[in-house]
Amino acid sequence: MPHFLNSCDDGFEAAFAALLTMKREDAPDVDAAVAAIIAEVRARGDDAVIELTRRFDRLELTPATIAFSEAEIAAECAKVGAEDRAALELAAGRIRAYHERQMPADARWTDAAGAELGWRWGPVSAAGLYVPGGLASYPSSVLMNAIPARVAGVGRLVIACPTPGGAVNPLVLMAARLAGVDTVYRIGGAQAIAALAYGTGTIAPVDKITGPGNAYVAAAKRRVFGRVGIDMIAGPSEILVIADRDNDPDWIALDLLSQAEHDESAQSILVTDDADFGRAVAAAVDRRLETLERRAIAGASWRDYGAVIVVRDLAEAAALSNRIAPEHLELCVADPEALAAETVHAGAIFLGHWTPEAIGDYVGGPNHVLPTARSARFSSGLSVMDFLKRTTLAKMTPQALAAIGPAAERLATSESLQAHGLSVRARLDRLNR
Amino acid sequence: MPHFLNSCDDGFEAAFAALLTMKREDAPDVDAAVAAIIAEVRARGDDAVIELTRRFDRLELTPATIAFSEAEIAAECAKVGAEDRAALELAAGRIRAYHERQMPADARWTDAAGAELGWRWGPVSAAGLYVPGGLASYPSSVLMNAIPARVAGVGRLVIACPTPGGAVNPLVLMAARLAGVDTVYRIGGAQAIAALAYGTGTIAPVDKITGPGNAYVAAAKRRVFGRVGIDMIAGPSEILVIADRDNDPDWIALDLLSQAEHDESAQSILVTDDADFGRAVAAAVDRRLETLERRAIAGASWRDYGAVIVVRDLAEAAALSNRIAPEHLELCVADPEALAAETVHAGAIFLGHWTPEAIGDYVGGPNHVLPTARSARFSSGLSVMDFLKRTTLAKMTPQALAAIGPAAERLATSESLQAHGLSVRARLDRLNR
Known part of the structure; x- marks a missing residue:
């Protein structure tokens, strides 16, 4: 029986508040285990990733087989039926069209003081998408993560997807191919997140990691945040x-x-x-x-x-x-x-x-x-913005500096930041000579 | 002596890499202390905040004096000299003009399949800005945090700023007034972050917390993240x-x-x-x-x-x-x-x-x-986007659903999500009757 509430009932506010704060997730505390895994991967690179994959995924890898080869991907994609493929293509096309409209514009202008101001958007250089293995291995999520990254212009786009016992979902590889993913690694768990964040001999580090995962993946994403960007923990x-x-x-x-x-x-x-x-x-x-x-x-x-x-x-x-x-x-x-x-x-x-x-x-x-x-x-769904960052731009002319520099100098003085003020003053003095 | 490097030297790559990874910050581990403070504030609200402020800031507060009154703010602002005030006003005007250009546009369109798509931006309902006390109490940071929030359209905008021994920087209150801040609380540290995130008898909870702070503030922001949004940890x-x-x-x-x-x-x-x-x-x-x-x-x-x-x-x-x-x-x-x-x-x-x-x-x-x-x-400076969130919009017509629904049904089947497919199929069947 679900909860039945009626806003006319006396106890409604209490019942609704209880529904609102109901704890639905009991996340196991895996933080210590995850910290150890990350330390292993940082210290021993590929060796650690291979060993952990043997232990957790019962899969024997070598540096040469950590990533799927082109031939392996082609062979898996060939297993996808025409109807599934067409559905993925329709989805990919529609997701791409929507996200292309999200691309934000650069801006540049000159204001009344003569200051040239603006900003510029640019993509992260490399992004890694985590794709869970097993039951939760959703090709639709591959499209939803990879396409915004590609639309944003990310240079190198890789996937980490565990293949327990070697099993892979062909639709995941097909979705990766349709979305333009460069490399798919057969690794998962905290060891995959660590490898993406810090790099190993065969895996180059990325700047941003997105995608869903289990408690180990979530804890690892929290731990590498700062070293790399992450999306939300869903x-x-x-x-x-x-x-x-x-x-x-x-x-x-x-x-x-x-x-x-x-x-x-x-x-x-x-x-x-x-x-x-x-x-x-x-x-x-x-x-x-x-x-x-x-x-x-x-x-x-x-x-x-x-x-x-x-x-x-x-x-x-x-x-x-x-x-x-x-x-x-x-x-x-x-x-x-x-x-x-x-x-x-x-x-x-x-x-x-x-x-x-x-x-x-x-x-x-x-x-x-x-x-x-x-x-x-306070937050939004995934978008091209998650794979872009903004650089602000400012260019003063001597006239613009003369107009607004004294206020900067004044505020620097009030904050006891003398060198800040002097860096403006030295230039103003040149103008006044 | 600073480091002198020359890219022609033999050891350059190693020296540059060392410079790049040089650890500059030794953050003390205050996480356990912060967890205890947050638990206190959640359990005992104002009483805990008052007690912790007595202990850490040597200041005796009551629920009535946790926030500055209008008269107190006016009295402090009256201490600000004309030149400082003019400089703050010039800064506020220029920061506002820049950030107003950042406001993103809503979008709505109908695509070839007849689907109406789009998105809409909206402000967070309430935001809290942390302003450090003492030496690092910078009025310029008040402007830089508060103005983007106001430009975004945040409903309620508050500041938490510790006043050790009761001392306050009048320029901070002047900046808060110029930026349109609603309320300034005389509290700081992890207890202020907890109060903003969870609320107390006198402090209503906010949805987003921004602003710099010491190790306690940073650890508290990390801990309340998820309950509320936070900006970066600088x-x-x-x-x-x-x-x-x-x-x-x-x-x-x-x-x-x-x-x-x-x-x-x-x-x-x-x-x-x-x-x-x-x-x-x-x-x-x-x-x-x-x-x-x-x-x-x-x-x-x-x-x-x-x-x-x-x-x-x-x-x-x-x-x-x-x-x-x-x-x-x-x-x-x-x-x-x-x-x-x-x-x-x-x-x-x-x-x-x-x-x-x-x-x-x-x-x-x-x-x-x-x-x-x-x-x-992988990340950007503070902007109006930090105080906005995006809601995506989709509206299908029967014709649009007929065009793209079968592909959704197919993908749902391939992901073994039967009810997903049935929710589309039930509607398609009505159309085919």
Whole structure:
């Protein structure tokens, strides 16, 4: 049974607050183990990576086989059926088109004081994408991480993907090829993150590491942050659906289940202004759960973290949504645009009846790497910006320095930074000669 | 004596690599103490903050005096002289004008498949800026943090600034007022970061925390990251000056010293294609060090971490600069634009002879909060983007879903995410009826 809440009930505020702060993830403390792995890789490079891969992935590598060869990649890609390949190509094309629009513009101008100012964007030189092995090895995530990097203009783009016992998902290699990845390494875990951050004999270090992973990967990313850039540490997936009565309960049930099936820690919430509709959706979820392949996972998620919240009106729905700041927000109402204007904190919004969240996971175009755990209050999904950095530019003329330099000198003096002031003064004195 | 390197020397590569990896910061391990302070503040709110402020800042607060009153701020601002005030106003106006140009645009379009796509930017609801007390209490940093937040449209903007023994820098309060800060709290250290992140009886929690601080503040920011957004953890300041022989050695010496005087861990490097000029700058540094107020600090920085690197030509200078990825890069050469095009990794570039770095610290317009410790390879200075987040938007029509839905269904199947596929299929089936 999911949580049923009604905003008219006495205990609502306490129940909603409890839902908001509910701890869904019990991350094991692997930090000490990860620190040791990183130290090993820094000290012994390829030897350590090979040894750790033998231990954790039961796979025997040599420096020559750490990366897939071109022939190996071609052989795996040949196993991909035409329909899967076409679907990946359609997705890649749409993701590329969306992200190309995100490229920010450089700027340069001269202001009233005669100062030339501006900024310039540039790509990171090299990026590494982590792709989990096994069940969570999603080709769609390869596209979502690699394409923004390529659009940004990253020079060298590599993937680290463990292949336990040598097993690899051909679709992952096909996605890597479609996205233009340069090299795919058969390594995973904290040892892969360490190798990407610090380099080894065969693996050149990168400047930025993105992509999801297990507790070891997350802890390793936290530890190498600063040495390299990282993306967010993603938590379990979430969806909030705001729906009025004019919806097919079965559609909404499937949308809720499409998050629940990811993970027992996923959270699916329906907010509706119609209690009968809420009950109908819950009933539809139960019916679908009977036949769903991942019913054990989806059922546990829905039972433990799922919720149906009945509100007085859509304004109240928007207010609750803003407190939740959901990763995915589906607006299945008559005027989704009006409601979108009120729901200000969300990673991605899906508007109207014909936009199931799953479209955004694969082919919509926007990125599916999105802020979880209420972090949409202050952060954004993955984008080309994650693979770019900005350099600010300033160029004074003698006239511009004469106009604004004395103020800089004054402030430097007030902060007791004498050399700062003198570096301006020395130049002003030349002008006054 | 700073390090003298020449790229023609045999041992150059090793010496340069050593300079690059030189550890300049010995951060004390205060993590356990910080964890305890955060737990205290979460458990006991204002009481804990008041107690910790008594202990660390020798200041007796009550819930009513945790924040400065309007009258107190007005009284402090009245102490600021006209010249200081005018300088702050000039700086604030220029910083605001620069950052207003950074505001990113929303986008919305309909693509060939009939899908409506786009994104929307919005400000974080509340931000907290940390301002150190004592010597490092820089009014310029108040402007550099607060103005981008206000330009971004942050709803509630507060400052936490410790006032040891009750002492406050009137210029800090004046800068806060000019920047439009709503509230200034008299608290500091890890307890201030905890209060901003989790809230207390009198301090409402914020969504984003920025600003520099000591080891306790840095450790606390790391710990609350995820609960709130944070800016980068800044390391000691750095400057790289690339200068040819046609420069006044004294100007360049002052530019180098304006970083060195910040901190004994600061690093100032000159790269020049003329060995005689390099020696002349080093001699000028020594002369200036005799009279500089902060000569103990600046002298230690220059002796331990300063460097003069002689290269064959400016192309080599650019290549070394890209390996250093400096926070501040000054290009004092005949054609600074051409050299800027080659120096791709830098937080901020100062072009030509008339742009001492100190201009950028105060009145240039660009932000002075910049990536240190080689992180300009993958990150950018503070900007309005740090106070904004992006929500992606997607809206399918039945026709658009018919066009791209089958590919999503196919990919969901290949990833064994059945409910994802069904959520699309249920809608496609309706269309096909």
